[in-house]
Amino acid sequence: MATKIGIRQLVEFVLRQGDLNEVKNSQNTALNGAKIHRQLQSSRGEDYDSEVYLKQLVTMNHTDYIIAGRADGIQLNDDGALIEEIKTSDQPFDELTDNTKTLYWGQLKVYGYLLLQEHPELDQVTGQLTYFQVINEKITKTQRILHRAELDAFFKDLITEYEYWLTLRADLREKRNQSIQTLPFPFPAFRPGQHELAAAVYKTIRNQTRLFVEAPTGTGKTISTLFPAIKAMGEDVIERLFYLTAKQSTRRVAEEAITLMSHDGLKLKSITLTAKDQIRFPEEQDVLPEDNPFMLGYYDRLKPALKDLLTHEDQITRAVIETYARKHTLDPFEFSLDTSLFCDVIICDYNYLFDPLVYLQRFFSESDDENFFLVDEVHNLVSRSRDMYSAAVSDQPISTLLKLAKPDKSQPSDDLQRELKKVRRSFTRLSKALIDDHLTEQVLPDPPDKLLRTLRTFNEFVTDWLAQQKPGPLLDAVRDYFFACLTFVKIGDLYDGSYQTRYVLEGHHLTIKELCLDPSDFLNRSLELGGGAVLFSATLTPMAYYQRVLGGEANSLAYQLPSPFPPKHQAILVTQYVQTTYHEREHNVPRIIASLHAMLAAKPGNYLVFFPSYGYLLQIKAAFEAAYPDVATTAQAAAMDASARQAFLDQFQADPTQTLLGFCVLGGIFSEGIDLRGNRLIGVAIVSVGLPGINPETNLIRDYYDHQNGLGFAYAYQLPGMNNVLQAAGRLIRSAHDTGIVLLLDQRFASRRYTELFPAHWQYYQTIGSVSQLEATIANFWHQMEVPHHEDKTNSPT
Incomplete structure (x- = not known):
């Protein structure tokens, strides 16, 4: 080829x-x-x-x-x-x-x-x-x-x-293909379902189609998708592979899988792209481009740097990019993008394919069948894509900007003030229309065309103005507002029947939101820029929903793998006596804390409990600690940096000497992407069915899909909530030797509307009618679980 x-x-x-x-x-x-x-x-x-x-x-x-x-x-x-x-x-x-x-x-x-x-x-x-x-x-x-x-x-x-x-690229390609021809699967044997998944991925690549895969925890989805894709690359079926993820932790798993195969002789160039604001050198902060040594003369130093890097490195991580960028005085973000042109596997965030503002134009300015996409944890793409294709702008920052632009009232107005006042007048006209109609908010199907024209003119002025300014508070503030206006205009150019414009008047300030209710067409167009795609996650139930909202309804295949772990290693317990609807929450607090204590009392160990909101978490935590002061507890904080998150997880040690109950938010940072194997976690409780909080914008999504297919409540509320439940429950069983309790504290879980969403490995779920029945059922479960708990080291979780 x-x-x-x-x-x-x-x-x-x-x-x-x-x-x-x-x-x-x-x-x-x-x-x-x-x-x-x-x-x-x-x-x-x-x-x-x-x-x-x-x-x-x-x-x-x-x-x-x-x-x-x-x-x-x-x-x-x-x-x-x-x-x-x-x-x-x-x-x-x-x-x-x-x-x-x-x-x-x-x-x-x-x-x-x-x-x-x-x-x-x-x-x-x-x-x-x-x-x-x-x-x-x-x-x-x-x-x-x-x-x-x-x-x-x-x-x-x-x-x-x-x-x-070209010669360098050809030599690298020849070495790559030779190494792939003899590359073995990096483990002694396939896990159950792993070979079938790998075969499905390979067939999808050969046929240039699109495949949605639900691969439960333990199927080794990362290696099961990367390995066949790399095998197809060695046969010249594809030339470049994009591994797209939502989280850094998932990108690290992909890197580990590449490293694993390299130990068996794989020779290819892989790169992990890091966001610009994370990888820029400290010296580049608050420095104008014309004063930035990493940008000045960049292209005059680029080719020697590329030659140096490509000659000495195969797996190009963030650390590698930073080392060579500093060695050759190059901006590390741009250097990573230029390096990616010579790489076989590109590991990166969803944004670089799907986001209309930051997608990689060097790869995706037109369709190329030699590119193939592996999209991991794709359940995250539903909400992420709506955010990507939506935008908001407000008049609130304008007053601050005017004060910064004119610190002395005696100073005559300058050009920046004039342009800011033009924007403010446009907002004032829109605000007046709401006030005249006695409204504080309004939703319209059409874009705000007059405001968009004003913002385009403002953006043109600010583009020139920014180039003439020195660093300082005014420059930073104007730039922030400029980017908000720029994004708003760009999203306005995409506006179609899947959008609504929401006007919200709070006090004297107006916020206008261009809301993309259904990004499926945009996602489909992005996926068509390659020769095919596999979109996968541990939780894609119901499959038809994800195919519809992620742009794969008409032209994709679906594949659902069974869990490789024994279903009876976890007890799925549905409490019919707990109600968590808003009006019943207060009355059910005693039942919830008694149920949590029943789960803990049966067996000492580490447990997590998830709540649909932080306020609800604090309410139950206070009640639980008051009733059971001898039980050790810990809780997710409202804001946690990386070190605080790790410190929280470090409390969940193997072979604990006392019971620990961790309080977390459903859909938050600890409800997916964490791996507490063995007896580091032996029970997960989930309070409520996880419905998103009712709000006007989610109601717009509901109304849109009601008009489309009559499934508005399911698409806007029920299914996103249930996915959060499944993800949180998935923290429990991480290997074939893990055992534990999944306690579902909401009687709605027992209704057919929810049981039909249970994954196949929940087939042995039990309904519980009282706290005393719960105590007996949990005691019986642990009595049957006599197999020693230790980590599964026969196959990597990748």
Whole structure:
């Protein structure tokens, strides 16, 4: 299989020079670009073809490469050939740097060269660079006559310059494929269900389809998805693998799986991308780009740094990136992105594929079947994606900004104040409309078009203003508000029938929210940028719901694995005597604390109890401690940094000498992603069915899906709550030797509406009618569990 090289990637890698910031795309480019392209293309004549795919096979060092890309437009007629490249930005054309224009024309020249290869009868082509300035909609067109001889020489020089990197990439690819051919599964044997999952993933990759997988804890889903994907890579079925996650802990598990396979001889380049604000060096904080040594001359030092890194490292973690970035004085975040172009496996957050503001344009500006996506813990993507495609803006910061911009009242108003006041007037008009109608909030189906136009103008002004300012409180405050306005405008460009706009007037301040109620179409488009995807989690019940909300309803397959652990190793106990609805909570406090004590009294050990809110947690904790002061307790705090979280978990030691009950929030930081194996945890209680708190925005989701399929309450409240329950319960059984109690404290769990959502390994659940029955049932369970508790070391949890 010939390796594909994108035209933009080729041109930018070879021709980029100078500082990092001078070739940065405009902030408005990403979302406005595609829409503006379509508008300009549709205005051309009938003999104009848009998005024309051009390619050329190039052989170097006995290896085939395909240089390919889509020209924005080509016009062929009796007057000759014209090829157009369209660029969009909020920066005036005459302010573009020479290097930026060189990159634009470099792409045009490659497209021109490829077009002339397809038309040997032509000796020249007219190149047209069409530049659209977004804010004022100004179009600048420049044309050049590009002769065949000039284009032949340009393309030859370009490829010659890139040849070293092509040869390096080919050598790395050959070593990778050779190592994969002999790569064994990294454990002596497959766990139950593991081989079937690996086979399903491999088949999905071969068929370029989409697969949703529910893989319960213990199936080893990380290694069971990575291993077959890497095997397919060794057969040249895919060229690059993206492992997308929601949490750092999951990314570490993926890194560990790669390390494990490397011990068996795997030779590939993997990289873990870290968020910009986490990986930037301290010296870069509060420093303007023109004063930042890690950005100045960045592209002049990039290639030696890449050569150094790729020669010496295979698994490129955050620590590795930071080491080489400091060695070569490069911004570590941008260096990681440039390094990723040479990597086979890219481990990163969901944002880098799905988020319309930060997705990786270098990989996802167009579809590429050689990319494949593994999306882990995909149940998290439901709420995350709604956040990604929603935005809010308020007039509240404007008063503070005006004071900062004019500390002395005698000082005349400046340009920044003038633009801020324009934005404030737009908000005032919207607030007045609400007040006149005696409303404090309103929901409308249409976007706030007039405000969006005002914010676009404001964003254009601030873009120039920021470049002229020195660090300080005013700069920081304006930049924060600018990013909020910028995001709001970008999301406004995506607005469609899945959106509602919510206006909320609190006191004198108005907040406007563009709410994406159903991001499934956006997620589907993102997934179509690769050759297929496997989306998996330990909890994807009911499967049809996740396929619908995650964009896979029409064109995906589903696979649900059984739990590899003996179902009778955990007692699933449903209390029919506890009610936790809002009006019944107070009356049921004694029953809840008595039930918790019954669970603890049967066997000393470590236990967790989860609550739907922090306030409810504090209420039950106080009542429990008052009734049972001899029982040791601990609780999740309202805010905890990484060290505080670890300190909380460290209290749950193996072979405890006394009982410990931990109070946690359902859906919070300890309800998933923690692994307390063996007897570090022997019981989990869950108070309530976990319904999200009733609020106007969740009600909008409910109403939307009621209109779509009549399942509004289930989609907005019941199923998200039940997923939190399943995730929390999943903290208990982490290996084949673990045993314990899952205590469901809410009579609603006994109704068919909930029992039909129970996973298959909960088939032996028992309904409990009283505290005394609970005590007897738990005592009987522990009497039957006489197998010694120790960690399962036969197979990694990855």
